[in-house]
Amino acid sequence: MKYVDEYRDGAAAGKYADALKAIVTKEWTLMEVCGGQTHAIVRFGILDLLPAAIRLVHGPGCPVCVTPLEMIDKAIAIAARPEVIFCSFGDMLRVPGSGRDLQAVRAAGGDVRIVYSPLDCLHIARANPAREVVFFAVGFETTAPGNAMLVQQARQQGLKNLSVLVSHVLVPPAMEAILSSTQNRVQAFLAAGHVCAIMGTGAYLPLVEKYAVPIVVTGFEPLDILQGIHMCVRQLEEGRAELENQYARVVATAGNGPAQVLLAEVFELIPRKWRGIGEIAQSGWGLAEKYRAFDAENRFGLADAQVAEAPECISGLVLQGIKKPCECPAFGKTCTPERPLGATMVSGEGACAAYYKYRREDAA
Amino acid sequence: MCLAIPGEVRSIEGARAAERSGMIRFGTLEKRASLAFVPEARVGDYVLVHAGVAISIVQPEEARRLFDYLDSIGAAAS
């Protein structure tokens, strides 16, 4: 596959490994923000190629992990209703709410359908005029434009039986929350490449300037990640703090104009609660006034319920890179992918799940 | 997050920008994706597709830069 295979080349990866060994002179802590990058790091065994002095911590870039428990419960409540066809990305199906997950709702007779694209919901709504179609609109800025297009087209087509349960979160506010924490140990960031493909790179300049940290916009294949790490470490070794773009083949500085225009029309900035971290101001998107009629929370009249997380769960600390999954006493014992206690074990690329799947031998 | 795969635009359908879609070839499979956010995409371009929506056009000259960078640091390391 072009633009994929060449970035998985073993010989080139080996050269990056050598180059990293050659330039590193002290210990550095880097964070990759995006869950997709976490997935790639673990799936390709990139840690095996890094010198021990480079410590990689996994950030909160996993929208499945950070979706609040209350939102999962709302999704389950809606999906269980007999008139509803509940559509979701596959990622959300096994996320446990306070009681059960969407897969259990499906097993109990709920009409829960996996969609590959949000636009598939338009066909489903047109084909089932007597049913209420609800789409679980989760994700970061990468997924938001497609979800926005769904809502815009639903409005243009006059679809009365479609609504969306929105739980969008934004990356820059999460990075700021990590950087502003007194416990922060991250010295450089690999910024989320596909998020930047949509939003551009500008939002990271204020962070670079305020906190004097290198930020390198990075892609998702092994060579992308290795190059991003090299660019970060080079800056750190040279005492620089700049914004660089490793993923320029896909990320333009200004981002994707048409997508940003649609996002501004359909969504507005709101505070969002991040599971494991808490509420971060202006860190999410909700439907703008013009599209509020499509908001499933309003349509189904759901209030926020009180929820309680498992006390032993330290996913908040893991999400911010303060603790590693294997440093959690519950990791691999009372907390496993089959019986997750918290957010980061729930999704396949949550830091804890990724570690469990690929590096269990590191656990204490 | 953000699983997105590059594929080659093989055909483009739809008159208005918002309705533009194309058959995209990924390896040996083809699948339709919306091209509404990449109005400049042409047949033969590679686009990055996420959840059925193209979000960017792959720039071939930039794609080679990674290997130029690798050569430059390789020369320095050896």
Next chain:
Amino acid sequence: MIQHNATPAMTCPLPLAEYPHVLMAHGGGGRLSARLIEELFGAAFGSDTGHDGVVLDVPTDRVAMSTDSFVVRPLFFPGGDIGMLAVNGTVNDLAMCGARPRYLSAGFILEEGLPMATLWRIAQSMRAAADAAEVRIVTGDTKVVERGHGDGIYINTCGIGVLEHTRPIGPAQVTAGDVVLLSGAVGHHGMAVMAQRESLSFSSLIESDCAPLAATVMALLDRDIEVHCLRDATRGGLAAVLNEIARTSGLQVDGDEMAIPVDDSVRSACEILGIDPMQVANEGCFVAFIAANDAPSALELMRRFQPQAAVIGEVVVGKAGLVTLKTSIGGRRILDLPAGELLPRIC
């Protein structure tokens, strides 16, 4: 409610043509039942198929027995159908015991309203699969459940195979130093079914690899290859097999991802959907744990049946139950069991 489109590809005229759908009475034991057995199943499997029981001549003291039930949706998918699956699934389980499959029983649970043409097509498919696998379907049973209480059709097959050798085959025989061989490319069946079921339309068809494996296994045993263990990689894929054998043998399995054959179309589909081909179900692919000195002969033999057969790893003393893979960039990852049903992802 049954929802599927069966466009019959029949070679003989449809039996019981005056009954376009299965009725409760077809499972009731009366006249309609008898007609279903004689005119449909009898026509497909052979008129001497017993419906209560059958006496068989078996030439050896030791036999292998295996049973499996088949509930796949959709009933028809590129490369196969539930009937073909039901025959090959049990044939292959017997082959994995080192037995030559000989006889099958077939039990059917039919949902009232199932189109007779669908049942006929499935029965004919089972006959064709049985002939290809050199087994006979010798007995069976039919029940009909009320509309809404089944999923069209469920099939159980139970098989008997004969052991023509005395070599013990099973996880207990696996030792450190054994070589792990794979009979062919992985990922076809699961991706074919997923593409169909989730209406993920790809332009070119991925076909199930549903096929009998007994001939390859018999060839290995006939040549007296030191086979320690055999497992077909069905649900859970290659990952499930390697993990199961590592766990039950108390050893570690180290594999090389680049050595595992994956066809381009399967690879593309897995990349698009974010699925690991190592965890995708197969229906015509098996793993063999072979003593190191016999591995080259085994590979050469297996390649005669499927040219993509490959050495994919080895068994080592390490952490009991651990399965690792060397990645394309020279790193290492743990290959774990899939969490559950394979789901496409966007993250």
